Amino acid sequence: MDVLGSDFDQFVRDSSPRLLRMAYLLTGDRGHAEDVVQTALLQVARRLRRIRGEPAPYARRAVVNLAKNHWRGRFRRPHESTQAVEACYAPPEADVLLQEVLLPAVMQLPVRQRAVLVLRYFQDLSVEQTADALGCSTGTVKSQTHHALGKLREALTGPAGLKENDHAS
Amino acid sequence: MPADDELTTLLRRGFAQATADLDPSPDLVHLIHRRHAGARRRRVAAAVAVPAAALAAGAGVALTGPGTANHTPSHQAVAVTPPPAPRTTPQTPVPVKAVSYRVDRQVVRRHHSAPLHCPANATATPFGKSANPRPGAWFWTHGQCFFVAVGGADTKPADATPIHITSYPGLYGTLKDGVRTIYAPGIGGRGWWVLTMTANTPRKTAVRTIVPVN
Numbered sequence: 001m002d003v004l005g006s007d008f009d010q011f012v013r014d015s016s017p018r019l020l021r022m023a024y025l026l027t028g029d030r031g032h033a034e035d036v037v038q039t040a041l042l043q044v045a046r047r048l049r050r051i052r053g054e055p056a057p058y059a060r061r062a063v064v065n066l067a068k069n070h071w072r073g074r075f076r077r078p079h080e081s082t083q084a085v086e087a088c089y090a091p092p093e094a095d096v097l098l099q100e101v102l103l104p105a106v107m108q109l110p111v112r113q114r115a116v117l118v119l120r121y122f123q124d125l126s127v128e129q130t131a132d133a134l135g136c137s138t139g140t141v142k143s144q145t146h147h148a149l150g151k152l153r154e155a156l157t158g159p160a161g162l163k164e165n166d167h168a169s
Numbered sequence: 170m171p172a173d174d175e176l177t178t179l180l181r182r183g184f185a186q187a188t189a190d191l192d193p194s195p196d197l198v199h200l201i202h203r204r205h206a207g208a209r210r211r212r213v214a215a216a217v218a219v220p221a222a223a224l225a226a227g228a229g230v231a232l233t234g235p236g237t238a239n240h241t242p243s244h245q246a247v248a249v250t251p252p253p254a255p256r257t258t259p260q261t262p263v264p265v266k267a268v269s270y271r272v273d274r275q276v277v278r279r280h281h282s283a284p285l286h287c288p289a290n291a292t293a294t295p296f297g298k299s300a301n302p303r304p305g306a307w308f309w310t311h312g313q314c315f316f317v318a319v320g321g322a323d324t325k326p327a328d329a330t331p332i333h334i335t336s337y338p339g340l341y342g343t344l345k346d347g348v349r350t351i352y353a354p355g356i357g358g359r360g361w362w363v364l365t366m367t368a369n370t371p372r373k374t375a376v377r378t379i380v381p382v383n
Contacts, residue, residue, distance in 0.1 A: 012198050021188035030191065037193065038200065045205045098183040106183070121177050122184040149176055156176070 015056055019063050025118045026067035028107050036066040061133045068111050105155035113148035116141055268339040270353040270362055270379040272319055280306035308374050317375045318365040325352040325361050337376050353379050
């Protein structure tokens with residue numbers, strides 16, 4: 001315990017819920033999300049002395065990168081079904097639109113676009129912070145956000161989604 | 170068409186709902202500490218083991234260097250007091266994890282059937298193409314057909330000798346009656362994987378059926 005210090009313990013306690021939720025939204029699977037968060041926090045622990053400033057951005061970036069790797073790996077593992085991703089969004093009675101249309105549509109997005117949406121609209125990061133977490137330019141963040149929202153809009157107004165005027169209700 | 174604001178509001182709601190019941194394990198802090206300590210131990214073990222191995226190898230070269238056997242000392246030996254041993258804090262020995270292997274199921278599955286090129290009379294070899302009773306993998310390489318049977322055993326025979334294949338440490342092998350057998354340690358030191366093949370099977374091809382796991 002004393003190797004990493006009580007500050008690190010406090011950081012883990014404070015940041016892990018949000019990191020786990022972010023990882024879950026990026027991977028679509030709770031088990032993988034927990035793995036990703038553990039590995040990211042281990043990376044933070046290993047580089048704790050070398051990280052300048054707050055470790056939170058570093059941890060966030062590690063989660064995004066690990067989740068991206070996980071997502072790429074899915075296509076190299078033939079036995080992993082995408083049903084797990086869909087099943088994790090089992091809809092409750094309310095908000096069927098969110099659970100059955102919007103979130104599955106988010107999971108269908110390319111990983112980078114999904115990461116942009118999660119960082120900007122779940123983590124509430126600015127364009128600059130999102131660009132820093134993803135290691136890309138602010139212009140890329142803006143264009144990826146634009147494309148991602150466009151695809152979600154298509155999904156919502158498609159046959160399974162909202163009809164015109166329904167979304168406001 | 171929902172406007173961007175409406176869409177992002179929906180997104181925020183969706184994200185919040187989908188993750189509402191997600192909380193990390195209460196012992197996450199302890200888990201991180203445990204994994205961090207384990208990783209440190211492994212790094213320390215590697216840092217100690219590699220220079221020690223290099224030193225040992227260096228000493229071996231010095232002792233068995235060229236001309237050692239016929240070397241006649243040209244001067245009197247002088248008693249030299251050894252330098253004082255460097256002061257070190259007592260260290261507990263660090264256990265180094267042994268190499269173990271698992272069967273690469275993908276390779277075995279992909280090579281389950283004999284390639285079309287394999288001659289029908291392959292039954293003449295220890296492992297027949299037509300009626301092969303053992304699980305394993307077929308390979309077509311260097312214009313020849315090879316079958317590597319994959320099995321297991323509790324122990325390896327006493328006469329098995331270490332074999333050296335790049336990236337596959339800790340293997341043993343025997344060669345008897347035209348049958349080559351390779352023994353690879355199982356996970357956690359529990360038993361051995363046994364790869365059986367004809368003597369002319371390239372060993373590098375045979376070990377494609379196993380993967381080192383640590």
